[in-house]
Amino acid sequence: MPKKVLTVDDSASIRQMVTFTLKSAGYEVVEAVDGNGGLARAQADSFDLILTDQNMPGMDGLNLIRALRKLPAYGTTPILMLTTESSDQMKSLGRAAGATGWLVKPFDPQKLLDVVKRLVG
Amino acid sequence: MVLSYPQRRFVACGLCLISVLVILSGPLWGALVWGLALPLAASMLFVLHFLYLAKEPKVIDREEADAGNAEAAPVAPDCLDFIQEQISQSKLEVSRVQTLIQDAVLTLVNSFSGLSQEAAAQLQLAESLAKGEVGIDSHAMSFSTFVNEIANAMGSFVEKTVENSRLAMLLVEQMESIGQEMQGVILLLDEIHSITNQTNMLALNASIEAARAGEAGRGFAVVAEEVRHLSGRTSSFSDEIRNLINRVNGSVEHAEGLINQLASQDMMFTLQAKQRLDDTSSRIRVMDAMMAESISRLRHGVGLLSDHVGDAVRSLQFQDMVSQLIAHVGKRLYGIEEMMELTSNKQQQQGQWEVRASARLAELQISLSNNPVAQGQMQSGSIDLF
Numbered sequence: 001m002p003k004k005v006l007t008v009d010d011s012a013s014i015r016q017m018v019t020f021t022l023k024s025a026g027y028e029v030v031e032a033v034d035g036n037g038g039l040a041r042a043q044a045d046s047f048d049l050i051l052t053d054q055n056m057p058g059m060d061g062l063n064l065i066r067a068l069r070k071l072p073a074y075g076t077t078p079i080l081m082l083t084t085e086s087s088d089q090m091k092s093l094g095r096a097a098g099a100t101g102w103l104v105k106p107f108d109p110q111k112l113l114d115v116v117k118r119l120v121g
Numbered sequence: 122m123v124l125s126y127p128q129r130r131f132v133a134c135g136l137c138l139i140s141v142l143v144i145l146s147g148p149l150w151g152a153l154v155w156g157l158a159l160p161l162a163a164s165m166l167f168v169l170h171f172l173y174l175a176k177e178p179k180v181i182d183r184e185e186a187d188a189g190n191a192e193a194a195p196v197a198p199d200c201l202d203f204i205q206e207q208i209s210q211s212k213l214e215v216s217r218v219q220t221l222i223q224d225a226v227l228t229l230v231n232s233f234s235g236l237s238q239e240a241a242a243q244l245q246l247a248e249s250l251a252k253g254e255v256g257i258d259s260h261a262m263s264f265s266t267f268v269n270e271i272a273n274a275m276g277s278f279v280e281k282t283v284e285n286s287r288l289a290m291l292l293v294e295q296m297e298s299i300g301q302e303m304q305g306v307i308l309l310l311d312e313i314h315s316i317t318n319q320t321n322m323l324a325l326n327a328s329i330e331a332a333r334a335g336e337a338g339r340g341f342a343v344v345a346e347e348v349r350h351l352s353g354r355t356s357s358f359s360d361e362i363r364n365l366i367n368r369v370n371g372s373v374e375h376a377e378g379l380i381n382q383l384a385s386q387d388m389m390f391t392l393q394a395k396q397r398l399d400d401t402s403s404r405i406r407v408m409d410a411m412m413a414e415s416i417s418r419l420r421h422g423v424g425l426l427s428d429h430v431g432d433a434v435r436s437l438q439f440q441d442m443v444s445q446l447i448a449h450v451g452k453r454l455y456g457i458e459e460m461m462e463l464t465s466n467k468q469q470q471q472g473q474w475e476v477r478a479s480a481r482l483a484e485l486q487i488s489l490s491n492n493p494v495a496q497g498q499m500q501s502g503s504i505d506l507f
Contacts, residue, residue, distance in 0.1 A: 009441075011223075011440070011441040011444065012223060012227055013223060013226045013227050013230055013437065013438070013440050013441060014438065014441050016227060016230045016231070016234075017230055017434050017437065017438065020230065020234040020237075020434070021434065024237070024238070024241075054493075055445065055493050084441070084442055084445055084493055084494045084495070084496065085493060085495075086495050086496070086502065086503065087495070091505060094507075095507045099507060100506065100507060101504065101505060101506040101507060102503075102504075102505045102507070103502060103503075103504050103505075104496070104502025104503045104504075105438050105441060105442065105496075105502050106435045106436070106438035106439070106442070106496075106499055106500075106501060106502055107435065107438070107501065107502060108431060108435050108501035109430075109431045109434050109435070110431055111501060111504060115504060115506070118506075
C-alpha cells in the first residue's frame with residue numbers, strides 16, 4: 001500500500017514537479033490548487049503527508065495548517081511548507097501554526113524525496 | 122542626469138523594441154528573462170515619466186495661482202487617463218506573459234518527466250533482458266543459466282561415460298581372461314584326445330592279443346572292442362567340444378572388439394562435445410561480462426540523466442518565482458494607479474482627500490513591503506525541520 005501525499009499549490013508547474021518527484025519514488029500523490037481545496041481534499045480522504053505552498057488565493061498555507069491541526073485526523077500528520085517565503089519571521093509563524101518543516105523553493109527533487117522518506121518512510 | 126521627455130520616450134520605446142527582438146530571436150531562457158525584464162523596465166519608465174510630467178503642470182498651476190492666474194493646465198487629465206490606460210494594458214500583458222511562461226514550463230516539465238521515465242523503463246528492460254526475465258511464463262530462465270544447466274548435465278554425462286568406458290575395459294579384460302581359460306580347456310581337450318588315441322591303441326592291441334588267445338580270449342576281445350568304441354566316442358565328443366569352444370572363443374573375441382570400439386567411440390564423442398560446450402560457455406561468460414559492463418554504463422548514464430532532470434526540475438521552478446515577482450510588480454502598479462486616482466483633481470475636490478490618501482498610502486506601503494520572493498539565484502532552497 002503506497003503512502004499517500006497531498007500537494008497544495010496554486011502553481012500547476014510546481015504541483016506537476018512535486019507529483020513527478022514523489023510518484024517516481026512510489027508515492028501516491030493527490031493535488032489541490034489552493035488552501036480551501038486542500039482542506040476539502042484532506043477532509044474527504046486521509047493522507048500520510050501534506051505539502052503546501054504559503055501564498056495562494058483564498059486560504060493561504062499558514063491558515064490551511066492551522067485548520068488541519070484542528071482536525072483529529074491530522075493532529076500529528078507531517079505537514080511541510082514548500083514556499084518561496086524564506087524569512088525567519090514566516091518560519092516562526094509556520095512553526096507556531098503546526099508545520100513539521102519549512103522547505104524554500106526552488107526545491108531539489110532528491111532532497112525533497114529524502115525529507116519525505118525520513119518523515120513517512 | 123535628467124532626461125528630457127523625448128529622450129525618455131526614446132529610451133522606453135528602444136527597450137520595448139529590444140525586448141520584442143529578444144523574444145522573437147533569442148534562446149528560450151534569454152527570451153523568458155529579458156522578455157520579462159525589459160517590458161517591465163519600459164513600463165516603469167513610462168509610469169515614472171508621466172508621474173514626473175503630471176507633477177510639472179501642478180507646479181506651474183501653483184506658480185500661476187501665486188501669480189493670481191487660476192487657469193488649470195489642460196494637459197494633466199489627458200496624461201492621467203493615458204497612464205491609467207497604460208497600466209491596465211501592462212497588467213493584461215503581464216498576465217499574458219505569466220500564461221505563456223506557465224504553458225511553456227508545464228510542457229518542459231512533462232518532457233523532462235517523460236524523458237526520465239523512459240530512461241528508467243529502458244534501463245529496467247535492459248536489466249530484465251540481461252537477467253533473462255523477459256519470458257512467456259514464470260519458468261523462463263536466462264541464457265547463461267540455461268548453458269550452465271546444460272554444462273552440468275554434460276559433465277554428469279561425461280562422468281557416466283567415463284565410468285562406462287572403464288567398465289567396458291574391465292569387460293574386455295574379463296573376455297580376454299575367458300579366452301585364455303578357453304585355451305586351457307582346448308589344451309585339456311588335446312590331452313583327452315591324446316589319451317583317447319592311446320586308449321584306442323591299447324584296445325586294438327588287446328583285440329590282437331585276444332585273437333591270439335583264441336576261444337579263451339573271446340570275452341576279452343568283446344571288452345577290448347567296447348573300449349575302442351568308447352575311445353572313439355570320447356574322441357568324437359572331444360572334437361565337438363573343441364569346435365564349440367572355438368566358436369565361443371571367436372564370439373568372445375568379436376564381442377571384445379565391439380565393446381572396445383564402443384567404449385572408445387563414446388569417450389571420444391563425449392569429450393569432443395564437452396570441449397565444444399566448454400568453449401561455448403567461455404564465450405557466453407565473456408558476453409555476460411560485456412553485457413554486465415554495458416548495463417553498468419547504462420545505469421550510470423540513467424543516473425546522470427536523472428541528476429540532469431533534477432537540475433532541470435529545480436531550474437524550471439523559476440516560473441513560480443517569476444510569476445510571484447510579476448504578481449508583486451502588478452500589485453505595485455495597482456498601488457500607483459490607486460494613488461494617482463486618489464491624488465487626481467477630481468478626488469481633490471472632495472473633502473478630506475489628503476486624509477484618505479495618507480491612510481491608503483500607509484496600507485499600500487505595508488502590503489507592498491513584503492516581497493514573497495527573496496531568492497536571487499536558482500540554487501536549491503533551505504530545508505528546516507522543526
